[in-house]
Amino acid sequence: MARRARPGPMVLQHNTPNYNWRDTPFSLVYGCEAMVSFEVGARSFRRDNYDSVANEVNHRLYLDMIEKTQEDAQIRVAAYQQRTTRHYNSKVIARTFKVGDLVLRRVMPNTKVVSHGVFGGNWEGPYKINSVLWEGTYHLNDMQDKLIPRAWNAKHLRKYYQ
Structure with missing residues (x-):
């Protein structure tokens, strides 16, 4: 029986937007989008139209707005947790008894x-x-x-x- 190769590490896990955050974890930390490893060797729109001056200006703007982006992500996560808690607690049947019941x-x-x-x-x-x-x-x-x-x-x- 042939042995199947084990999957390698997930390359895209830091580049995939999370449903609750609506941003990638990489962009929440560094303020910019990461370049996926297969984009480095292949031709892509991002590489073909790269302008270092515009990139530097945009990166500084993103860094100025990163705190606001992180706060928005925290608010979305808190709202998601409240919805999840409300849904879970709606199914709980509260039973309270007194001494002697x-x-x-x-x-x-x-x-x-x-x-x-x-x-x-x-x-x-x-x-x-x-x-x-x-x-x-x-x-x-x-x-x-x-x-x-x-x-x-x-x-x-x-x-x-x-």
Whole structure:
């Protein structure tokens, strides 16, 4: 079986504009666009129309505006992070319980009765909330007021209605 050659390092990773920044990482640092390695040996529009005086003037202008460009990129990244956070948090179901509430606890794979098979219950209980460690984490008591040994996350609990 022939062995496939491993791909080399990504040459274009610093020359590809990022969606959030709308600029290349190279241009955000140095204030100008990098020349791709295959452009150096081949003829291209940029090489054929190169003017060193105009390039020097434009480079100084870019360096003067680089802080503004970096600030704009930071604002875009912050806006992207806020959108991502808002989208993620919209799917989170907030469950808060008070001490004394009755809850059902999700059956975990290590406590599932194997003989019940697929028809076994997914929830067990009811249990009482004994104490709140911090928001979303609770100690439970069973109905005989015996403490359940470990803390439980609200994700694995459901309110029990009598």
